[in-house]
Amino acid sequence: MLPYADARPLPEYLAWTEQVLAPAGFRPHHALPLVSVCRDELMHPFVEAVTATWGACFDMSSLGGYPLLGRTGLAAALGHAPGLDGRHRLVVHAFTHLGIDDDGAVGLVHRDGVEEPTAACGALVVARQALADGVSGVVLDRHDVEESHLVAQLRGRLGDAAPPDLATVTEMVRDLAVGELDYLVAEATDDHADLEVALLSGVVVHHRHRDLVAVSGAGVRTAAGRVDLLGSAG
Numbered sequence: 001m002l003p004y005a006d007a008r009p010l011p012e013y014l015a016w017t018e019q020v021l022a023p024a025g026f027r028p029h030h031a032l033p034l035v036s037v038c039r040d041e042l043m044h045p046f047v048e049a050v051t052a053t054w055g056a057c058f059d060m061s062s063l064g065g066y067p068l069l070g071r072t073g074l075a076a077a078l079g080h081a082p083g084l085d086g087r088h089r090l091v092v093h094a095f096t097h098l099g100i101d102d103d104g105a106v107g108l109v110h111r112d113g114v115e116e117p118t119a120a121c122g123a124l125v126v127a128r129q130a131l132a133d134g135v136s137g138v139v140l141d142r143h144d145v146e147e148s149h150l151v152a153q154l155r156g157r158l159g160d161a162a163p164p165d166l167a168t169v170t171e172m173v174r175d176l177a178v179g180e181l182d183y184l185v186a187e188a189t190d191d192h193a194d195l196e197v198a199l200l201s202g203v204v205v206h207h208r209h210r211d212l213v214a215v216s217g218a219g220v221r222t223a224a225g226r227v228d229l230l231g232s233a234g
């Protein structure tokens with residue numbers, strides 16, 4: 001099976017988000033969208049598409065798509081969430097990304113105006129190489145905060161093991177990002193009984209002229225607990 005064979009075009013992903021979230025009470029303009037994606041301009045069409053459907057997004061972005069905004073950032077977003085019906089709803093789109101070039105090479109993508117294929121996600125390629133070179137991840141570089149934190153998170157997951165291939169590292173970072181978001185959201189819902197957070201996650205796969213979206217996780221967390229949405233639609 002091709003990697004990400006079940007990935008769907010951006011418009012289909014957005015239509016699906018509306019379909020799967022409506023029964024849970026999430027509707028555009030009655031919920032604040034948040035995006036946790038890489039800073040790479042390749043992710044701009046994804047953010048634009050989310051914005052077109054869900055409205056202007058609160059930006060959680062950092063290199064590789066790992067969220068570093070912390071509880072202060074999430075609290076700021078919470079303060080902006082619509083709440084006219086007494087509930088405050090956030091829809092988080094947490095996506096790592098990966099290029100696949102014309103020859104099927106994973107981790108490379110052709111960009112307009114650039115002759116040779118370039119890395120995507122470049123931050124994860126660099127992090128993977130650092131791990132392969134034995135970087136411990138215990139030192140946070142204050143002049144490279146996002147990348148060194150990414151390496152630290154991956155080292156924590158891998159221990160002393162050699163890094164796996166880039167697609168596996170990409171999934172690992174998605175999982176780590178979801179873990180961090182789950183932690184922050186659980187903390188926030190403990191303090192705010194009127195908060196409901198939908199968390200959608202996966203990988204955006206870049207081909208030369210189009211992006212495809214592979215969804216790996218979808219759930220809603222409230223003060224009452226977490227409900228998985230992937231079993232009900234998809």
Ligand SMILES: [Zn+2]
Nearest residue numbers: 038040121122
């Ligand atoms: Zn990237």
